[in-house]
Amino acid sequence: MDNDDRELIANLKHESKRDLAFQGLVNKYQERLYWHIRKIVINHEDADDVLQNTFIKVWGNVSNFREESSLYTWLYRIATNESLTFISSKKRRSFMPMNDVSEYLMNNLTSDPYFEGDEIQLKLQKAILRLPEKQRLVFNMKYFEEMKYEDMSKVLDTSVGALKASFHHAVKKVEEYLKNTD
Amino acid sequence: MDKLKNIVPELSKIKKENPYGVPDKYFDDFYARLQTKIDAEKRLVPRQQNRTIRFLKPIIGLAASFALIFMLVYWPLKIFMPNQLANNTEILDKNDVDYLSIVEGIDEDSFYTLLDEPSNSVDFSNEDLMSYVSTNVSEYEIYLATNY
The missing domain is CATH 1.10.10.10 (Winged helix-like DNA-binding domain superfamily/Winged helix DNA-binding domain)
Incomplete structure (x- = not known):
């Protein structure tokens, strides 16, 4: 883990410095995590929801972070789990069979107004x-x-x-x- | 990744770039929107309950369950079948009274002799046993008892 991340974690666990440290963490990782999530859920609005949920989880669990792994892999892990949970809940709510998940994502892709490729x-x-x-x-x-x-x-x-x-x-x-x- | 060119020529022809876009200034105001959501979440978190109440909660719940069961079972019985409950009590009382009157009828010496009498050790010979079995148990019952 690099020194910046180590300092971020220390400040996040410190009550008086927590808000500022969290803002620093969001600014540092929001773009990387967003693109990681976006490639899983495809749709921008969904990615925005999942990214917010990811940071809320981080906010709530940072005191339990044991620093055995790097901050970056911990954040990616939460983001990946949140994205997969999001897709599963979509699948459950719309009673989609397994194959239809890729159909659903394909529809997201073809109807995405922010696709620039x-x-x-x-x-x-x-x-x-x-x-x-x-x-x-x-x-x-x-x-x-x-x-x-x-x-x-x-x-x-x-x-x-x-x-x-x-x-x-x-x-x-x-x-x-x-x-x-x- | 250079090895990929030989293995997957079609994929290698495609420029490796991100084809997705985001709305203007999306990342600029992301933190402000996130902060609003976190504040809303904080308000939703219920205040920590008093520790004593938290400790007593299961016990109170259990006591309330027993009280409820008692009310649901005993009270309807008492209301709808008062005679049945009264009879049961009467029968029990009658048995007790009979027993007590027998005991009271025995004088103290006879009572202690009765208590000291070895009731479990009964002496009987093999002949007594054989004659009891032959008069009270059939051959078929003996056959069944020895084969199961």
Whole structure:
């Protein structure tokens, strides 16, 4: 953990410095966490909700943070869990079968007013949305965010070997989709 | 990542960039919106209950449950079946009175002799036992008793 994060954590646990430290933490991590969440839930409004919930969780649980992992992986872990919980609750509320989750996300993608990519970017995003949930997470974290497998392992609570295998399968499937779909 | 070019040429052709956008100044006022939400959450958190009340709560609950069961079972019985309850009490009282009158009828010496008398050790010979079994138990019952 870097010194800035260590100081942030110390101040967050200190009653009188807590508010200011929390503002510092939000400013430092909001963009990175937002893009991580956005790639999972796709829709901007959903991502905004999940990001707020993530920081509320952080606010409520920072006193329990044991500093065994870095602040960055702890935050990513909360953000990932919040995003997956959000999708599960959507699925439950609308009685969606498993396959329909990717359909739901696909609809979010095609109707997203803030999507700024071209045709080929849209095709790549569609290929990614067809992946199983775990492979989709791993692909985004490795390919776009270029996260180390060791950090990813802490975020997703999965072994490095399993993550490498997931990424390998994901890349193959994306390539296959890009090659065979017009 | 260079290895990817050989393994996945189609994917490698696509520029690695973020295709998603956000509304203008979204990140600038995110903290202010978050702060409003956190303040609202803080107001929702109920005030900490008095420790004594928290400790006594399960006990009071249990006592209330027993009282409720008593009221739901005993009171309706008392209201709708008063005779039945009175009879039960009467029968019990009658048995007690009979027993007491027998005991009172025995003089003190006979009573202690009765208490000292070994009631469990009854002496009987094998012949007595055989004759009892042959007169009171059938062969079929003996067969059943020895096979189960």
